Amino acid sequence: MKVLPFKIPKTDDSSFRVQVDIMPQFYDILHQHPESQITLIVKGHGTVIQGDYIGNFSEGDVFIFGANVPHVLKSDPSYYDEDSTEMCHAICVFFDSESFGKDFFELPEMRSVNDFMRKSVRGLRLNGDAKRRVSKIIIEIEEHDGITKIISLLNIFNLLSQTDEHQWLSKEPHNLNVDESEGKRLNDIFQFTMREYHRPITLDEVAEVANMTPSAFCRYFKQRTRKTYVSFLNELRVAHACKLLLNKEINVTEVCYRSGFVNLSNFNRKFKSLTNHTPSQYQKVHFQEQLL
Known part of the structure; x- marks a missing residue:
């Protein structure tokens, strides 16, 4: 579904992007981008839509939004009050299939990760120990650079490909062709x-x-x-x-x-x-x- 295409700014010094958003409300327009997205909600609550899924989000939630899948985090109405002092805070990691080279995810050692990434177009919410461990890495990854930063993301991939502590969002891959x-x-x-x-x-x-x-x-x-x-x-x-x-x-x-x-x-x-x-x-x- 081509819903307000969203361009993720790229940097010359990193193969993937870590973005920290601190704002009165989260970006509330239904959008999509070619990158997969891992998001930790540090602060904030509201409604999440991904594909055909509708649910709630709150502090501590970790979501994976699939590449080219429409999604939005709509903050609760209280965040739009003129006298509101509430702030939303999220840390997002954006990456695509070529972040580490064209054939990286085709390596035999990456087979389980590649399988997981193909399924991730449905989107998911992490639970339990997997949520706790991935949250910790996401919080730390912003401070890393060089190979340490890459290793941190690979550790997330490894955790995601091995855990069943998650809830799929969309019932099936959501790939509609809408101008x-x-x-x-x-x-x-x-x-x-x-x-x-x-x-x-x-x-x-x-x-x-x-x-x-x-x-x-x-x-x-x-x-x-x-x-x-x-x-x-x-x-x-x-x-x-x-x-x-x-x-x-x-x-x-x-x-x-x-x-x-x-x-x-x-x-x-x-x-x-x-x-x-x-x-x-x-x-x-x-x-x-x-x-x-």
Whole structure:
């Protein structure tokens, strides 16, 4: 999907790029680039979209975004308040298949890494000890140079290729061929939805954002994202509900309405279909894990 192509600046003194972002909000435009990306969220929380995946991100998360796969980290609304003093902080490592030479990943010793990289177009989130170990290397890699910097990235590759402590993001490789103008249209739809999902949204409204009739919009969105707009909207709402349920002061009914659902039974049904838990069960499991 050609969604606002993003050029990663290259330097003459390094075969890959380490970028530290400290800003009021993360870059919030759906975009893609030919490099694979490893990102550590040092500070910040919000919604992550990669391919057909929608979920939440928070401090300590480590993501791998595949090459040429549309993705975005959308900071929570509180980061956009005029009087907000919150800041987002991420460390990103960008590399491509030729960062270490044209045939480097084809070496026999790199077979497991190469297999992992091919699968990584689905994107993934690290868990457990793998997350802790990769986070440590990412934090240190910024201070390294020369061969030490290369060895650090190779250590990350080795860890990633050997661990099963991760969650795949997209259900399948996401490689859609959409021109730049359609990419902008999709981004407008995503931005509108992420801004307005807390209230009822009609198909007429979102179709107007896309400058289409409702029926044409429904076909367009399904073709481009492999899901209906209603499914996309419900996934955003459930992702937001998951964040609200982590607050003991907010009851399930309030979470339902603050997430954009108009009745409790529909909320419970959609929530369970996407998380395999009822809202109450989800909340209970989370607080039990905190006690461990």
